[in-house]
Amino acid sequence: MSAFFSTLLNFLLSTLLPMLGLVLTSALLIYAVYERWIDVPQKWLLNPRALQVLIAATLVCDVGLGMRFYLSHSAQQAWQDSAAVRASRERFVLPQDFQYGEILIPAGSLINRRDPFDKGEPQRPVALHGLEAVRFAQPVEIAGVWASALQILPMRVELAQDQRLGPMYRYDSASQSWVPNTVISGMACKKGQMAVFQVPHVPYDVQAEVGKPAPDGPDARFLPSQWLFRSCENGPAIALEPAHRPTAVPPLK
Numbered sequence: 001m002s003a004f005f006s007t008l009l010n011f012l013l014s015t016l017l018p019m020l021g022l023v024l025t026s027a028l029l030i031y032a033v034y035e036r037w038i039d040v041p042q043k044w045l046l047n048p049r050a051l052q053v054l055i056a057a058t059l060v061c062d063v064g065l066g067m068r069f070y071l072s073h074s075a076q077q078a079w080q081d082s083a084a085v086r087a088s089r090e091r092f093v094l095p096q097d098f099q100y101g102e103i104l105i106p107a108g109s110l111i112n113r114r115d116p117f118d119k120g121e122p123q124r125p126v127a128l129h130g131l132e133a134v135r136f137a138q139p140v141e142i143a144g145v146w147a148s149a150l151q152i153l154p155m156r157v158e159l160a161q162d163q164r165l166g167p168m169y170r171y172d173s174a175s176q177s178w179v180p181n182t183v184i185s186g187m188a189c190k191k192g193q194m195a196v197f198q199v200p201h202v203p204y205d206v207q208a209e210v211g212k213p214a215p216d217g218p219d220a221r222f223l224p225s226q227w228l229f230r231s232c233e234n235g236p237a238i239a240l241e242p243a244h245r246p247t248a249v250p251p252l253k
Helices: 002-037 048-081 083-090
Strands: 091-093 098-100 103-105 110-113 131-142 145-151 156-159 163-165 169-172 177-180 187-189 194-198 228-233
Touching: 002 048, 083 091, 083 110, 103 131, 145 163, 169 228, 187 228
Parallel strands: none
Antiparallel strands: 091 110, 098 103, 110 131, 131 145, 145 156, 156 194, 163 187, 169 177, 194 228
16 A cells, blocks of 8 residues: 555656646746737636636646756766766775685785665775676685686686696586586696686575675675586686776775
8 A cells, every 4th residue: 555655646746746837837828928918808817816826836836846857966966976986896906905705805906896785975885795806916716726817707717827626526417416527537727727616506595685785704605615616718818897096995894
């Protein structure tokens, strides 16, 4: 029922009131021309009281329409003004080391992320939930791999050096699960190649997190110790958007 009244009120304010104001304003203008310049026998005129009521109703509608346009423009302007602030927290260089789940991302690393909960508040601290990709300032060990960059979706780890990786896993259709590869135990991979992992789902209470950002910092669901190495592949380097400038990045949590 409350949803119905909310929809009805929105219809009245956004559609009916502006239309009524437009109709009344047009009618009063036509009446003013008729009263002043049209001379006909037995000319019909509104009584002063009725005219005052119509003028008052028109003013209310027009003021409401003007306020609606003003508030809409103000909201749009505020959103545009906050765009640079949001961008500074989506593409930035880490000012200090940051613990994200199981890994410590070193200061100076380039971060790309998306945060649908960020409305551009100037003093909002930066978090890493919504992480899309990171290029590390120095090689970081992830799931037994020395990496120079990481991409979340699809999960790719760019190798920082030549290294032998294992154990390897393969998908077993009989058990419908990932099992150790007994034929190939490991693989010699080259610097710049992409290590491909099977990332198990980390269970969590979905209902408890509806409308909230995902856990961040040490509590983030970023658990490379659970990843299963599949193979190394040749491919283009992980591409990141450059850090946004000149807005300064607020302190991390």
